Amino acid sequence: MNNIFDAIRGHVTAREAAQVYGLTFGRNGRALCPWHNDTHPDLAFYGERCYCHACHEGGDAVALTAQIFGLPMLDAAKRINADFSLGLDMDALPDEKPRVNRAEEQRKAKSELQRRWNFLCDIVREADEKLEKMKGWDEPMFTTVLAARARADDELNLLWEVLCDARRA
Numbered sequence: 001m002n003n004i005f006d007a008i009r010g011h012v013t014a015r016e017a018a019q020v021y022g023l024t025f026g027r028n029g030r031a032l033c034p035w036h037n038d039t040h041p042d043l044a045f046y047g048e049r050c051y052c053h054a055c056h057e058g059g060d061a062v063a064l065t066a067q068i069f070g071l072p073m074l075d076a077a078k079r080i081n082a083d084f085s086l087g088l089d090m091d092a093l094p095d096e097k098p099r100v101n102r103a104e105e106q107r108k109a110k111s112e113l114q115r116r117w118n119f120l121c122d123i124v125r126e127a128d129e130k131l132e133k134m135k136g137w138d139e140p141m142f143t144t145v146l147a148a149r150a151r152a153d154d155e156l157n158l159l160w161e162v163l164c165d166a167r168r169a
């Protein structure tokens with residue numbers, strides 16, 4: 001058994017947690033989403049997990065239960081363990097592992113984006129320096145350098161949006 005969250009996911013699906021914890025289901029088989037102020041059921045269930053088609057939140061039974069009751073993940077896991085009589089030994093298992101890893105993953109992703117950002121800025125700056133030294137657009141390398149600069153600039157614009165999203169998260 002890897003950890004308590006994997007163990008619970010193997011026993012209880014997000015749909016089962018939604019049913020037992022009283023989420024309102026619509027005729028489309030979806031439930032009212034606890035992540036946003038849902039007025040018609042947007043929370044769909046796929047295998048072990050759920051996914052909200054309106055706010056794009058979702059996750060497994062533990063994530064859903066944590067959201068429904070405003071609990072930390074480990075407490076949500078304990079609650080499922082008790083309410084579904086799973087009998088898992090919660091104390092013998094490492095705690096909060098997924099949350100620590102998720103933060104670590106986010107940090108790595110951000111620093112990767114930052115590295116890419118710096119790399120692209122160097123390309124643009126070098127291209128500008130080259131273009132400045134050139135006598136005009138009829139020089140052989142002019143369009144090549146200009147195209148490389150444009151590509152880097154396009155990617156910088158995309159990265160900018162991603163970095164803004166990451167900062168808001």
Ligand SMILES: [Zn+2]
Binds near residue numbers: 034038055
């Ligand atoms: Zn939602």
